[in-house]
Amino acid sequence: MLEPKTFSGGLHPPDLKLTSDKPIVNLPIPSRVVLHVSQHIGAPAKPIYKITDKVTCGQCIAEPGGFVSAPVHATISGTVIGAGNFMHPLGVPSPAIVIERTPETPEPVYTSEDGMALPPEEIKKRIQQSGLVGLGGATFPTHVKLSPPETKHIDTVILNGVECEPALTADHRLMLEEPDRIINGLKLIMRVLKAEKGIIGIEMNKLDAITLLNDRLKNESNLSVQPLKVKYPQGGEKQLIYACLGREIPSGKLPMDVGVVVQNVASAAAISDAVNMQKPLMERVVTLAGNCATNPGNYRVRIGTTVADFIEMTGGLKQDIPLKKVIMGGPMMGFALFDLNVPIIKGTSGILCWDAQQAIVPLQTACLRCGSCIRACPMGLLPQQMKKLVDNKKWAQLDSLGMLDCIECGCCAYACPSGIPLVQSFKLGKKNVMAERKKAAPPKG
Numbered sequence: 001m002l003e004p005k006t007f008s009g010g011l012h013p014p015d016l017k018l019t020s021d022k023p024i025v026n027l028p029i030p031s032r033v034v035l036h037v038s039q040h041i042g043a044p045a046k047p048i049y050k051i052t053d054k055v056t057c058g059q060c061i062a063e064p065g066g067f068v069s070a071p072v073h074a075t076i077s078g079t080v081i082g083a084g085n086f087m088h089p090l091g092v093p094s095p096a097i098v099i100e101r102t103p104e105t106p107e108p109v110y111t112s113e114d115g116m117a118l119p120p121e122e123i124k125k126r127i128q129q130s131g132l133v134g135l136g137g138a139t140f141p142t143h144v145k146l147s148p149p150e151t152k153h154i155d156t157v158i159l160n161g162v163e164c165e166p167a168l169t170a171d172h173r174l175m176l177e178e179p180d181r182i183i184n185g186l187k188l189i190m191r192v193l194k195a196e197k198g199i200i201g202i203e204m205n206k207l208d209a210i211t212l213l214n215d216r217l218k219n220e221s222n223l224s225v226q227p228l229k230v231k232y233p234q235g236g237e238k239q240l241i242y243a244c245l246g247r248e249i250p251s252g253k254l255p256m257d258v259g260v261v262v263q264n265v266a267s268a269a270a271i272s273d274a275v276n277m278q279k280p281l282m283e284r285v286v287t288l289a290g291n292c293a294t295n296p297g298n299y300r301v302r303i304g305t306t307v308a309d310f311i312e313m314t315g316g317l318k319q320d321i322p323l324k325k326v327i328m329g330g331p332m333m334g335f336a337l338f339d340l341n342v343p344i345i346k347g348t349s350g351i352l353c354w355d356a357q358q359a360i361v362p363l364q365t366a367c368l369r370c371g372s373c374i375r376a377c378p379m380g381l382l383p384q385q386m387k388k389l390v391d392n393k394k395w396a397q398l399d400s401l402g403m404l405d406c407i408e409c410g411c412c413a414y415a416c417p418s419g420i421p422l423v424q425s426f427k428l429g430k431k432n433v434m435a436e437r438k439k440a441a442p443p444k445g
């Protein structure tokens with residue numbers, strides 16, 4: 001095994017990975033799904049179905065709204081019973097299509113072919129048509145990442161099997177249970193990008209996955225597993241690339257600028273299905289965790305299933321422990337839901353059902369100027385100074401301190417002994433810095 005590597009900064013919150021030994025369970029098909037047209041970064045998809053229309057599972061129901069966009073597919077067969085604004089997990093009403101299931105309609109059957117025999121453009125087309133976006137949570141349309149300008153040579157593809165957020169274990173289970181889909185997806189990505197090397201980055205707290213994938217890759221001279229030290233946010237693109245290759249991405253630049261494309265392991269597995277079977281993205285593995293969940297585990301669920309139905313299908317909530325908060329995603333970068341009738345979307349990696357003790361918010365006191373936030377920041381930023389500038393609306397100065405380099409990882413807030421909600425301030429700061437840059441930009445044309 002190679003020496004474990006890492007990046008500077010960051011921290012190690014408690015793992016809380018209590019479901020890593022729970023095999024993936026396929027949940028039943030839900031009776032209703034809510035499919036938002038905006039489940040990705042970029043332009044929302046455009047709905048092409050209306051109320052009373054019949055749809056079949058796997059059919060495209062919303063077409064991409066541009067190049068940086070992704071289609072949305074029906075994840076059950078049935079009748080469209082709603083088309084309009086429905087609450088999005090992010091807490092805003094947003095256009096969606098609601099389908100009620102017709103149980104007697106048979107599930108589609110997908111035949112498989114060898115995707116590696118296809119020309120790269122056809123592979124990319126199939127990925128685009130499948131509606132695939134980054135399943136690690138970033139939700140960037142996959143085909144866009146696989147379309148670098150011709151001037152950028154990509155020599156290495158890194159698969160992100162880090163899953164550094166506490167509590168989440170969906171990717172870990174996928175690596176253990178379906179390694180061949182992941183490896184095939186990696187090879188397909190490399191074929192599209194003409195990359196010479198493929199690396200799967202995995203943290204040392206998943207030794208079983210490292211051993212298994214190492215074994216699977218022992219006869220592949222250009223593919224390898226890179227063990228990584230257990231540290232958050234090891235799965236951030238910049239941190240992962242630095243750890244695996246020692247390459248630093250300059251401020252404002254992208255992985256492709258240093259010859260790299262990063263994809264999540266679950267995305268790679270879905271790429272394999274999209275290319276070999278022309279199967280659209282209709283389901284994903286989600287970790288259910290938290291003291292209030294009756295059966296914490298890893299569940300394969302149809303996208304569009306409401307969080308309430310998802311929890312119910314897994315066995316529901318414990319009767320004797322009152323539910324205080326539900327988080328979508330991980331505890332560091334996820335967000336609290338205020339309505340459980342919002343759906344699981346393409347980027348949902350976890351649902352955390354927390355009791356009062358888990359949901360406790362630290363009391364906020366004055367800044368101690370202790371510098372813990374600075375030491376924890378994996379981007380080398382100055383969170384304490386940045387917070388002051390946000391409070392005083394000094395957007396230009398904030399820009400010069402590198403506000404837009406903040407990856408909203410939450411390390412600074414986690415390390416802060418004064419309980420200062422730094423990330424909320426930085427989200428606001430980034431929004432204003434971007435608005436100021438836009439104002440200052442010369443008019444086009």
Ligand code: SF4
Pocket residue numbers: 376377378379380381383405406407408409410411412413422423426
């Ligand atoms: S949230 Fe931003 S400022 Fe805070 S540690 Fe992460 S990158 Fe640094």
Ligand code: SF4
Pocket residue numbers: 366367368369370371372373374383384412415416417418419420
């Ligand atoms: S960690 Fe908190 S208390 Fe310490 S300097 Fe940063 S903001 Fe201030």
